[in-house]
Amino acid sequence: MRATPPPKTYRVKSFGCQMNVYDGERMAELLADRGIVPAPEGEDADLVVLNTCHIREKAAEKVYSDIGRLRKADGSKPLIAVAGCVAQAEGEEIMARAPSVSMVVGPQAYHRLPEMLDKAVAGERTTDTDMPPIAKFDALPARRRAAPSAFLTVQEGCDKFCTYCVVPYTRGAEISRPFADLLAEAERLVAGGAREITLLGQNVNAWTGEDHKGRAIGLDGLIRELATLPDLARIRYTTSHPMDVTDGLIAAHGEIDKLMPFLHLPVQSGSDPILKAMNRSHDADGYLRLLERFRAARPDIALSGDFIVGFPGESEADFEATMQLVDAVGYAQAFSFKYSPRPGTPAATMADQVAPEVMDERLQRLQAALNRDQMAFNQASVGKTCPVLVERKGKKPGQLLGKSPWLQSVWFDSDVSIGEIVEVELAEAGPNSMAGRVRASATT
Numbered sequence: 001m002r003a004t005p006p007p008k009t010y011r012v013k014s015f016g017c018q019m020n021v022y023d024g025e026r027m028a029e030l031l032a033d034r035g036i037v038p039a040p041e042g043e044d045a046d047l048v049v050l051n052t053c054h055i056r057e058k059a060a061e062k063v064y065s066d067i068g069r070l071r072k073a074d075g076s077k078p079l080i081a082v083a084g085c086v087a088q089a090e091g092e093e094i095m096a097r098a099p100s101v102s103m104v105v106g107p108q109a110y111h112r113l114p115e116m117l118d119k120a121v122a123g124e125r126t127t128d129t130d131m132p133p134i135a136k137f138d139a140l141p142a143r144r145r146a147a148p149s150a151f152l153t154v155q156e157g158c159d160k161f162c163t164y165c166v167v168p169y170t171r172g173a174e175i176s177r178p179f180a181d182l183l184a185e186a187e188r189l190v191a192g193g194a195r196e197i198t199l200l201g202q203n204v205n206a207w208t209g210e211d212h213k214g215r216a217i218g219l220d221g222l223i224r225e226l227a228t229l230p231d232l233a234r235i236r237y238t239t240s241h242p243m244d245v246t247d248g249l250i251a252a253h254g255e256i257d258k259l260m261p262f263l264h265l266p267v268q269s270g271s272d273p274i275l276k277a278m279n280r281s282h283d284a285d286g287y288l289r290l291l292e293r294f295r296a297a298r299p300d301i302a303l304s305g306d307f308i309v310g311f312p313g314e315s316e317a318d319f320e321a322t323m324q325l326v327d328a329v330g331y332a333q334a335f336s337f338k339y340s341p342r343p344g345t346p347a348a349t350m351a352d353q354v355a356p357e358v359m360d361e362r363l364q365r366l367q368a369a370l371n372r373d374q375m376a377f378n379q380a381s382v383g384k385t386c387p388v389l390v391e392r393k394g395k396k397p398g399q400l401l402g403k404s405p406w407l408q409s410v411w412f413d414s415d416v417s418i419g420e421i422v423e424v425e426l427a428e429a430g431p432n433s434m435a436g437r438v439r440a441s442a443t444t
C-alpha cells in the first residue's frame with residue numbers, strides 16, 4: 001500500500017447492536033482527539049470506519065460489498081478501517097480479500113486505532129484483534145459531549161454460549177468495568193449534556209463490582225449509585241439474561257424513580273426442548289415467572305424480548321409454544337429473527353435445520369402477533385400524560401421527538417430545547433410511535 005496524506009475527515013458507520021453504537025462513538029472521539037473532523041453529511045470522508053456486526057447471515061458479505069462501494073467523488077478510495085465483530089471473527093480473511101482495507105481492528109482493541117492510522121498513512125496495513133480486558137477503556141479519551149440519551153458500556157462479553165451465538169467468540173469472556181470508572185464516565189456524560197444513561201452490556205445484569213466502601217454490588221447497586229447524580233434524570237439498561245436477574249434488580253424497579261419502567265429480557269423461544277438445545281439455561285415457565293415478579297415490583301413496566309424462529313429441530317408444536325408465550329406476555333415491543341447458522345457455533349452443525357420457507361412463514365406469524373401487541377400497548381397509553389425526554393428535532397418545522405418512560409417514540413409540536421423533559425399527553429397511537437401534546441415544562 002502506498003503512503004497517503006493524513007485524513008482530515010472521518011465517518012464511522014456502526015451496524016448492529018447498541019454496544020457497537022457506543023464503540024462507534026468512542027472511536028469517533030479518538031479520531032476527533034487527533035484533530036480529524038466528522039465529514040459533513042453527504043460529503044466524502046478521507047477515513048471511513050465500518051463498525052460491523054456478525055450476528056446474522058451474510059454479515060461478512062455485506063462488509064465486502066460496502067468496502068467495494070466506498071469511493072470518493074474523484075474515484076479514489078478513502079482510508080478504510082474495518083472494526084466490530086466481523087473484524088474480530090474474520091480479520092485475516094478481510095486483509096487477504098480486501099486490499100483497499102488498511103486497518104482491521106477488533107472490539108477490544110480499537111483504542112489502538114490512532115497508532116494503526118499512523119501506520120496506514122505511512123502505507124502499512126495492520127490487523128489488531130487482541131482481547132486485553134479493560135485496557136481499552138483506560139486508554140480512551142475522557143468523554144466530552146453527550147446526547148440527551150447516552151450509552152455507557154458497563155460490561156462486555158458473554159460466558160453463556162447459547163448454541164446459535166457468535167458473541168462469546170467475538171466479544172470474549174464476561175468482564176465488568178470497575179465501579180469508579182463507570183461513575184466517573186457517567187459524571188462526564190451528565191456534565192456533557194446527558195439526561196438519560198443506558199447501561200450497556202451483552203449480559204448487562206451480570207455486572208458485578210465493588211462500591212466506594214469495597215462492598216460487593218450488582219447492577220442494581222450500580223443503578224442506585226448513579227441515581228444519586230443530581231442532573232441525571234433517567235437510567236435504563238440492556239441487554240439482560242434471565243439467569244442473571246437478581247432479587248435486588250427486580251426490587252430496584254419498584255424503588256428507584258429514575259430507573260425507567262422498561263425491561264428488555266430476551267427469551268428466544270417458548271419451547272422448553274428448543275430452549276434446552278439453545279443452551280439458554282431457563283425454561284419458558286421460569287421466564288414467565290420472572291416477568292411476573294418484575295410486574296409485581298413495577299406494574300406499568302413495558303416488556304421487550306428477542307426471538308429466534310427456525311432454530312434446528314423446531315417443530316410446528318415448538319413454534320406454537322413460542323406463540324403462546326407471546327400471547328401470555330403481551331410485549332410492548334420485541335425483536336424477532338430467522339435463525340441463521342453462524343460458522344463455528346454448535347447449532348450450525350446440528351441436524352434438522354429448518355427449511356427457509358418454513359422460517360419465513362413462522363417469522364411472519366410471529367411478527368404479526370408482536371406488532372399487534374405493540375399496537376395494543378401503544379393504544380393503551382393513549383390519554384396518559386408522562387414526562388418525555390426531548391432527543392431531537394422532527395422532520396416538520398416545530399416538531400420534536402422524544403421518548404416516553406416506556407421507550408415509545410413520541411412526536412409533538414413545541415419550542416422547548418433538546419435535552420429538556422416535558423410533560424406530554426399521549427394523544428394518538430401508531431404502530432411505532434405516539435403523537436403527543438405538550439402539557440407543561442417539567443423538570444429540566
Ligand code: 5AD
Nearest residue numbers: 164165266306307337338339340342
Ligand atoms: N441467528 C438468528 N438470530 C440470532 N441472534 C443471535 N444469534 C443469532 C443467530 N445465529 C439474535 C438473538 C439475540 C439477538 C441480539 O440476536 O435473538 O438475542
Ligand code: SF4
Nearest residue numbers: 158160161162165167
Ligand atoms: Fe449470545 Fe446467548 Fe450470550 Fe446473548 S446470552 S450474547 S444470545 S451467547
